Amino acid sequence: MNDDLTKLTLIGTLEALEKNEFSKEELNHAYLGRIKELNPKLNTFLNVQESSNGIPAAIKDIICTQNIVTTAGSKILSNFLPPYNATVVEKLLSQGISVIGKTNLDEFAMGSSGENSAYGATKNPWDLEKVPGGSSSGSAAAVAADLCTFALGTDTGGSIRQPASLCGVVGLKPSYGRVSRYGSIAMASSLDQVGPITKSVADARQVLEWISGPDGYDSNCVQNGFTIKDLRFKNNLNGLRVGMPKEYFGKGLDSGVEKVIREAIKKLEDLGAEIIEVSLPHTEYAVAVYYIIMSSEVSSNLARFDGIRFGSGREDFGAEAKRRIMLGTFALSTGYYDDYFAKAAKVRTLIKQDFEEAFEKCDVIVGPVSPTVAWNLGEKTADPLTMYLSDAYTIPASLAGIPGLSVPCGFSDGLPVGLQILGKYMDEETILNVGEVYEQNTECHLRKPNIEGLEGVGGLGNE
Amino acid sequence: MSKYEPVMGLEVHVELNTKSKMFCRCSADYFGEKPNTHTCPVCLGLPGALPYINEKAIEGCMKIGLALGCKVAEVSRFERKNYFYPDLAKGYQISQYRWPLCVRGEMEVVGLEGKRRIRINRAHQEEDTGKLSHIGGVTLIDFNRSGVPLVEIVTEPDFTDTAQVRDYAKKLQQLFRYLGVSNADMERGDMRLEANISVRPVGQKELPPYRVELKNINSFRFMVAAIEYEIKRQIEALERGEKLTQETRGWNEEKKETYLQRSKEEAHDYRYFPEPDLPELRISESEIQRIRESAPELPWKKETRFMSEYGLSESNAKILSESKEMAEFFESSVEDGRKLGVGPRQIANYIINQKPDISVKVAEKIKVMDVGVIGDIGELGRIAEEVISENPDLVESYKKGKVTVIQALVGAAMRKTGGKVDAGKVREILEGKLG
Incomplete structure (x- = not known):
């Protein structure tokens, strides 16, 4: 019984509660029991809330929760008790959602593996020796392991989509400005977006409706919230034009992953979509542009962590945070600004234009989320550049501010692979619609990891 | 240099x-x-x-x-x-x-x-x-x-x-x-x-x-x-x-x-x-x-306008445009004065010399002073008689040809009435009575 409750999607849970099939107490009890059992193996939660009267959601620990410690995965904020809730948290609370716990992440959301957390790495529920992806590592792993009905993550360069892909769950990065960032501790302000990580595409659509909408605390948040409308595509994708960027199928893409992605695209075609090859010619510059703009904003955003008003001192920053502060400080310095920041900003505009031109020919763009499946813990920690390149397919959409969805589409070497569906600016509706039709006509999302049967590497991997 | x-x-x-x-x-x-x-x-x-x-x-x-x-x-x-x-x-x-x-x-x-x-x-x-x-x-x-x-x-x-x-x-x-x-x-x-x-x-x-x-x-x-x-x-x-x-x-x-x-x-x-x-x-x-349209007239513009429109001296115009409140007080007084026949320069002088509170109706004050003279010629005559009888020495000097003492007699009339007489008119009456 308990296990069955935790396997329900958010929509399934809402329906069951509506029908009084079980109470919210039973629901919370089931999830808390499972967390107690599995969190020691996975290290997904940094803290767990013993509440019992809401629909339990896991919140990435970079999103401020009033009077619940919010660490951003950093030692600096180990005792930080926010005096306020992030707008997204307020919006969820008003829908009867409760915070079941705060999830582990790379420090200040900087990382692609979860290993940059000051509180130890999160483990991938499909294989405890693998990374879950990052930076929303705990959120993706918690959803994959059925430790919550859904989770919130944040995505700056792929931090929702990539761990969702590596953990075999649905992850949506909304368009920049769709969801308020107020209360989400900033990494790179022009890129950060809060979004859902869920067990189904319909769940993601529901959560987006809840958390989007205008906010008098985020000037970049648009007036129009996302509302659920009649779906254009029901059981097929007749009339849909799917763009396949050739730049996303080149060097660096693992052959096993490529095979799964091409099969998924074939499936879209079988469902009636027209597949069109498109080009995003500036893709090769995206990682470089991202690391200049992102780190520049990081160097400024992390300046407030001076240990005066809250938190501990700067000596408690982790290595990756320090690396990015230095990179960004350099890129903004007199004499370098024009060659680095200003040039990167120009190329960012070109990347945006790439998408605009491609979207004249197609409705959505599809490709891999990650060039590989989950890799071994520790495999890339010594080489930051290799780690950075693992985000090559998610970064361009972040720079362009367009929405992106990761949908489970198969397995390679027994590990999940996610299909990335990118949409036009503010057109989450179409990518969710396409994702859902795909989901309903495939079976891979039904597979669940067998965590109870996995042998962990032991301990929490605290550094 | x-x-x-x-x-x-x-x-x-x-x-x-x-x-x-x-x-x-x-x-x-x-x-x-x-x-x-x-x-x-x-x-x-x-x-x-x-x-x-x-x-x-x-x-x-x-x-x-x-x-x-x-x-x-x-x-x-x-x-x-x-x-x-x-x-x-x-x-x-x-x-x-x-x-x-x-x-x-x-x-x-x-x-x-x-x-x-x-x-x-x-x-x-x-x-x-x-x-x-x-x-x-x-x-x-x-x-x-x-x-x-x-x-x-x-x-x-x-x-x-x-x-x-x-x-x-x-x-x-x-x-x-x-x-x-x-x-x-x-x-x-x-x-x-x-x-x-x-x-x-x-x-x-x-x-x-x-x-x-x-x-x-x-x-x-x-x-x-x-x-x-x-x-x-x-x-x-x-x-x-x-x-x-x-x-x-x-x-x-x-x-x-x-x-x-x-x-x-x-x-x-x-x-x-x-x-x-x-x-x-x-x-x-x-x-x-x-x-742009909601902006008030700027002080330096006001200053030049006060000079050209009201014939104020540069220094008076500067003082009256010093603050917006002062300028508004002056101009609303000028507006009142227009109906009462009191001129802007009279008002400017009064404000600058008397430094009245901005609740004071300046034009009316000036008018009241004028009213004492114009409205009651008989009263003025009586005042002149009193001044003459109270200042025999001055009257004598005047009659001996020292006509400038007329100013002192006018001053006495002013003091007697708290300034509510028109100096020119009192002088005329005094001259008539002493002539």
Whole structure:
């Protein structure tokens, strides 16, 4: 019984509660029991809330929760008790959602593996020796392991989509400005977006409706919230034009992953979509542009962590945070600004234009989320550049501010692979619609990891 | 005559008197309040907090810019000015740099050699910092001021003497009050001055290769003293063959000298970049028009109009346009006077000499004085008789041919009636009776 409750999607849970099939107490009890059992193996939660009267959601620990410690995965904020809730948290609370716990992440959301957390790495529920992806590592792993009905993550360069892909769950990065960032501790302000990580595409659509909408605390948040409308595509994708960027199928893409992605695209075609090859010619510059703009904003955003008003001192920053502060400080310095920041900003505009031109020919763009499946813990920690390149397919959409969805589409070497569906600016509706039709006509999302049967590497991997 | 001439520019910061702060909903009226009671996650720079633009502040900045003849940029941007200081909550100040809100204005000032036009480079919007107090070996921070809207007005290096600088600063202060955008109180720190000073050989056209920034000067008098000291110091240094460099200096009022605060090597690299938390500011032509139309008549325009329209002297016109309240009082009195047959110059003199409270109906007062004379000739005659009988000595002198004593008799009549008689008419009557 308990296990069955935790396997329900958010929509399934809402329906069951509506029908009084079980109470919210039973629901919370089931999830808390499972967390107690599995969190020691996975290290997904940094803290767990013993509440019992809401629909339990896991919140990435970079999103401020009033009077619940919010660490951003950093030692600096180990005792930080926010005096306020992030707008997204307020919006969820008003829908009867409760915070079941705060999830582990790379420090200040900087990382692609979860290993940059000051509180130890999160483990991938499909294989405890693998990374879950990052930076929303705990959120993706918690959803994959059925430790919550859904989770919130944040995505700056792929931090929702990539761990969702590596953990075999649905992850949506909304368009920049769709969801308020107020209360989400900033990494790179022009890129950060809060979004859902869920067990189904319909769940993601529901959560987006809840958390989007205008906010008098985020000037970049648009007036129009996302509302659920009649779906254009029901059981097929007749009339849909799917763009396949050739730049996303080149060097660096693992052959096993490529095979799964091409099969998924074939499936879209079988469902009636027209597949069109498109080009995003500036893709090769995206990682470089991202690391200049992102780190520049990081160097400024992390300046407030001076240990005066809250938190501990700067000596408690982790290595990756320090690396990015230095990179960004350099890129903004007199004499370098024009060659680095200003040039990167120009190329960012070109990347945006790439998408605009491609979207004249197609409705959505599809490709891999990650060039590989989950890799071994520790495999890339010594080489930051290799780690950075693992985000090559998610970064361009972040720079362009367009929405992106990761949908489970198969397995390679027994590990999940996610299909990335990118949409036009503010057109989450179409990518969710396409994702859902795909989901309903495939079976891979039904597979669940067998965590109870996995042998962990032991301990929490605290550094 | 000196071989060197000063080249000076001024940066003026003014705190706007908006209800709430620049980027949050906290009250901006912090003066004298208990420390750290006007704060929130935004102005404390807490993790996750974001700025949200206060449109009233932007309006205030535009009012100032337009009054200075600036062009309001259709598109402007906020940028981050990055530096560490304990009073700077976020580790950066949200300011404007490459794309200021108001650009290219000018103001006419009066200096030692007459009038001069000072070009305004910009009037931009930014936010204030918190305030540090050093007490008994510890430093306390009050964030009540953090995030209060601040407008910075920067001139080109067009000043050539300190009288111009003083006139400019005074006029700006008057302008802020006229526009109602700030109390512009120097002592409270509503208005702060920074001067950039350098000197060059007379005749040289290029700007000097250095400039000294004078900071933290909190009165007009100190500023003038500091600038004069600085000009002298720099000329002496150049004459000794020294090479001057970029530096920031403060003013020591006790020693009456400037002192080095920061040398070129210690100068900050502020790493300005566009504030990613805020969208571009786009101001429509109709919005600019609306603000332009809502603007009051500026003091210097009022002054010239008072001279041409009411025939006031320059000094009277200046006094009556000193503050908006004073000017409004004067003009509403003139309006009253029009119906009562009391002229503007009479009103101007009365206001300047009697300094009545603004609740006083000046025109009626003057009229009442007139009424005593015109309305009752018989009464005037009686007053004249009384004066004559009470001042036999004067009457005798007059009759002996010393006609100037008539003034003393008129004065006596004035005293007797509390000034309610028309001097000309009383004189006429007295002359008639004594003739």
